[in-house]
Amino acid sequence: MSLLDIGEIARRTGVPPSTLRYYEEVELIRSEGRRGLRRQYDGDVLLRLSLIGLGKAAGFSLGEIAGMFGSDGRPDIPREQLHAKADELQRQILGLRTLRDALRHVADCRAPSHLECPSFRALLKSSARRPLIYRPSSGQSDRQLAPGRRGRAG
Amino acid sequence: MSLLDIGEIARRTGVPPSTLRYYEEVELIRSEGRRGLRRQYDGDVLLRLSLIGLGKAAGFSLGEIAGMFGSDGRPDIPREQLHAKADELQRQILGLRTLRDALRHVADCRAPSHLECPSFRALLKSSARRPLIYRPSSGQSDRQLAPGRRGRAG
DNA sequence: GCTTGACCTCAAGTTGACTTGAATTCGTAG
DNA sequence: CTACGAATTCAAGTCAACTTGAGGTCAAGC
Numbered sequence: 308m309s310l311l312d313i314g315e316i317a318r319r320t321g322v323p324p325s326t327l328r329y330y331e332e333v334e335l336i337r338s339e340g341r342r343g344l345r346r347q348y349d350g351d352v353l354l355r356l357s358l359i360g361l362g363k364a365a366g367f368s369l370g371e372i373a374g375m376f377g378s379d380g381r382p383d384i385p386r387e388q389l390h391a392k393a394d395e396l397q398r399q400i401l402g403l404r405t406l407r408d409a410l411r412h413v414a415d416c417r418a419p420s421h422l423e424c425p426s427f428r429a430l431l432k433s434s435a436r437r438p439l440i441y442r443p444s445s446g447q448s449d450r451q452l453a454p455g456r457r458g459r460a461g
Numbered sequence: 462m463s464l465l466d467i468g469e470i471a472r473r474t475g476v477p478p479s480t481l482r483y484y485e486e487v488e489l490i491r492s493e494g495r496r497g498l499r500r501q502y503d504g505d506v507l508l509r510l511s512l513i514g515l516g517k518a519a520g521f522s523l524g525e526i527a528g529m530f531g532s533d534g535r536p537d538i539p540r541e542q543l544h545a546k547a548d549e550l551q552r553q554i555l556g557l558r559t560l561r562d563a564l565r566h567v568a569d570c571r572a573p574s575h576l577e578c579p580s581f582r583a584l585l586k587s588s589a590r591r592p593l594i595y596r597p598s599s600g601q602s603d604r605q606l607a608p609g610r611r612g613r614a615g
Numbered sequence: 616g617c618t619t620g621a622c623c624t625c626a627a628g629t630t631g632a633c634t635t636g637a638a639t640t641c642g643t644a645g
Numbered sequence: 646c647t648a649c650g651a652a653t654t655c656a657a658g659t660c661a662a663c664t665t666g667a668g669g670t671c672a673a674g675c
Contacts, residue, residue: 314651324652325634333632343641344653354576357585365560369632382575389568396561400554402518407550409515410529414543431511452631468621478622479664487662497671498623522661606661 310339310347320356334453335373358382365392370452464493464501474510488607489527524606
C-alpha cells in the first residue's frame with residue numbers, strides 16, 4: 308500500500324503541514340516513515356484527521372480528543388462523555404438562542420436604552436448568574452498531551 | 462442611587478475582580494468612580510456582565526461582544542448588521558443541533574465500533590473539510606478592543 | 616495612631632493551539 | 646553537477662483572555 312507524503316495529506320484535508328507536524332509532536336497522529344526528509348503517512352490518518360476535526364467542532368480539546376483514541380489507535384469514545392458533550396451543546400444552544408433574541412430585540416426595540424426595556428431585562432434575567440456552559444479548562448478526564456520540547460529553552 | 466464596589470460585583474456575579482479590571486481595561490464595562498482606591502460600579506454592569514457571559518457562552522470573542530453592545534450599553538452597529546448577526550447565530554444553532562443529535566445517536570448506537578455506525582460516518586463526511594459550525598476566530602466584523610498598555614514595555 | 620484587609624497599578628506569566636523564521640537537507644529536473 | 650523547491654528541525658512568536666505577584670495605598674476599626 309502506498310504512503311502519502313505530508314504535502315498530499317495537507318492538500319487533501321486542508322490541514323497545513325505545520326499543524327500536521329504539531330499533531331504528530333503531541334502524538335495525535337503518527338507518520339510511518341520518511342522519504343528523504345518528507346514524512347510519509349498511512350492513509351488512515353485521513354480518517355483520523357476527520358475525527359479530530361469533528362472533535363474540535365464539538366468543542367473537545369486536543370487532549371480530550373487524544374483520549375478518545377484507544378491505545379491501539381482506533382477510536383474508543385466513552386459513551387457517557389459523548390452524552391456529557393451533547394448536554395453541554397444543549398446548554399450552548401440555549402445560550403445562543405437567548406443571545407439571538409437579545410440581538411433581535413436590540414435591533415428592533417425603540418426604547419431609548421435597552422437596559423431600561425423590561426422585556427430585554429427579562430430576557431437576560433434567565434441567563435444571569437451561573438455559567439451557561441461548562442468550559443472545561445483543566446478537566447479531570449483530560450489526557451495529558453505529549454509536551455514536546457516547547458518551553459525547555461536555555 | 463448607590464454604587465456598588467468591585468468586591469460586591471464580584472461576589473454577586475462570580476466574575477473575579479481581576480477579570481472586572483481587565484474588562485474595564487478593554488472597555489467592555491466602565492466604572493463610575495472610586496471610593497478611595499476602590500472602583501465603584503453602577504448596577505447596570507450586572508446586566509452587562511450577563512450579556513457578556515451570554516456572548517462568551519455562545520463562543521463570541523470579547524471583541525465581538527463589544528461590537529454587539531457598545532461601550533455605552535447600546536449597540537454601535539446598525540440594525541441590519543445586528544440582524545445579520547442574529548441570523549448567523551441561527552445557523553450556528555442549527556449546526557450545533559445537528560452535532561448534538563449526532564453525538565447522542567453515536568452514544569446510544571449499538572454498533573460495535575463508532576466507525577461502523579452509519580450516521581457517525583455520515584457525520585464525519587459532512588464535517589471533513591469545511592467546519593461544521595462557524596467558529597468566530599478572527600472575524601472581519603470584529604471590533605478592535607482597546608489594547609491597554611500591555612506590550613508597551615520599555 | 617496603628618493595623619488590617621481589601622483594593623490598587625503594572626509587568627509578566629499562563630494555556631492551548633498553532634504559526635513563523637532561520638538555517639539546513641533532500642530528491643529530482645535540467 | 647547545480648539549482649530548485651519542498652520538506653526538515655528547533656526556538657521563538659502569537660493570540661485571546663485572563664491570572665499572578667510584587668510593592669503600594671487607603672478607610673475603617675480598635
